[in-house]
Amino acid sequence: MRPAEGMRIDGFTLGPRLHKGGFATIWPVTHPDHDLPMVMKVPTILDGFDGPTIVGFEVEQMILPRLSGPHVPRVIASGGFDPMPYLVTEAIPGTSLQPLFNTAPLALDRALDLARRMAAAVHDLHRQQVIHLDLKPGNMMTRPDGTVVCIDFGLAHSDLLPDLLAEEFASPMGSFPYIAPEQILGRRDELRSDVFALGAMLYQLVTGQLPFGDPPGLRGARRRLWRDPLPPRAIDPGIPPWLQEVILRALAVDPAERTASAAQLLFDLEHPEKVALTARATRMTRDGFWTVWRRRRRMGRLRSFARPPGGTAAQIMEAPVLIAAVDLAPDMERLSERILNGMRDLLSVRPQARVACVNVIRTHRIGIDTGTDDEGRHLHVSRLVALRAWGQRLGLPEDRVTFTVLEGTDPAGEILDHARRIMADHIMMGARASSSTRRYLGSVSSRVVAEAPCDVTVLRLPQSGG
């Protein structure tokens, strides 16, 4: 059975076709039980047997229903192959990011804002133990509020499900402008492959060019194993060195040398001043003939890069984003010492972690505090100085630690917002000794524990007696 306008299947009525791609057609659908805009995706199965298209569709049918959150379309229904395979999801209004990418280069602010939202979306997939493996502008959309949505999971990999593509096909699959080197070597379980694709898209957003061109086949795509892209600043010297550093690190050939996760890429994009610059940041030319020739000889023999630590979840845990929320009041000194030691312990087992040190100034009412400008600013600066002095004792290099002083009437809410913004994996904070006031008003730490989107460790000083 083939889809057509006006057709009815399992209660869904098809509208006029929205899109015809190489592997599938997209139709708007309505259903009496579902009152929201929906689309139906139907794979285009050529006469006879079309293995990869069918398996790709099976993969999407398995993975997409298990994903949740704003960065994926919600699945409404799916149908097997009798009489017709289909997948119905909520409709995301508008087009993919492709038309926007066609207008690249974008103004820097706009490009960075979009790149941050793209990195946040990809990290959310990774947190659900799914690697997309076919990220490209055509597979990303935006919701009206700007949230980036990833679509088309036909090449995706989930730690928790059988990888039908890996089991049944030997040849690498992906989109050649954005495919990572290890994918070309057949790897399907490396989340940094998605970081590479993000790097390639970021390169395109700011330069208007594809870092490795648009090779027609696998042979051409394979060149990226030894041939480095033209540094972005050679195309546009207005691109800041820190951004070139970030892009080229995300495009590192060996995944072990690449930015460790989409969250860390987001961290870099949020904190340009923290990016540690290497020779990469300022280079203006590609590598010379002999360097490339030697690399080609080495890479030509390469069959595989070192394996990532077991599974996507483990890989994310290796490079977490940690928040240390510290109270710097004089009577809290011993507690902040404990948090420092707790952080050191955590860093000894997670040496790739990044730490966001946070302090909250509680303003009593909006308007009044902001009125006392000078005093307010003085407090902010002195807190920042104290927070730096505290955090520098962690002994982390500059690019892996940030210091933020938050202000608000609701300290717990401020910490929670910050954790969501930087996609933190773990918050460490202290709790004061119990007191009757706190019992009635509720403590900051208990609210953070209750509402945090991640792990929370609460430290408390040993109490003597009742």
Add this chain to the structure above:
Amino acid sequence: MLLAVLSDIHANREAFAAVLEDARARGATGFAILGDIVGYGPDPEWCVDRAMRLVAEGAICLRGNHDSAVDAAESLNAQARAVIDWTRPRLSPAQRGFLAALPLTERRGEVLLVHAGAQAPRDWVYVTGPGSAAPSFRACDARLILCGHVHVPQLYSCDLRGTVHDHPPRIGEGFPLLGSRRWLAVLGAVGQPRDGVPQAGYALLDTDRNELTLRRVAYDAAAVASRLRAEGLPEALAQRLLEGR
């Protein structure tokens, strides 16, 4: 509906009880036993009684080669034969009658249940790879075939073209039984695992979500090993339980 599917209990009372408890705690509303209630283990009377009670409550129960060997000629290895000879006099006529009367297969809608390979249930064929799974797919039109007999869990699918694939099983994760393929699941053994994991194995079939979950449950294997030794049954069987091999 959540159906708990058990196979190869092998007179292991502790493992059987632990699996039933785990399945109930997870909300199982139906039970199916794919055969080999007796053999290898020290508690055939209790296990057959428990199976009879489950059947009285509506459970599916099939005959395995060890059950069959109690009252019929079956080719078994010397060790298995010795334990069946030890088992036979311990069972009451009612229990022996129950085992002898068990069916070899059961069809429930799209699901076929059988002890071993579906192409010839009475031949007790081991399904150990895509090659030995293919005849089962050819022998029926069930969308899902569930069997045991091997004591090592494994999943197979048969795609639209008829090619059979094997899929490494992931313990504890729901496996979506895609409508585009037919599926065959070889369950692990409740009472004598042989895949290196000494915990009792069984499966939960969620017919609403169309998912199969292979589960492993810890039980007191040391106590069963002691019982085997106390009964003077072969030491190798006790070792096997402790190692899961």
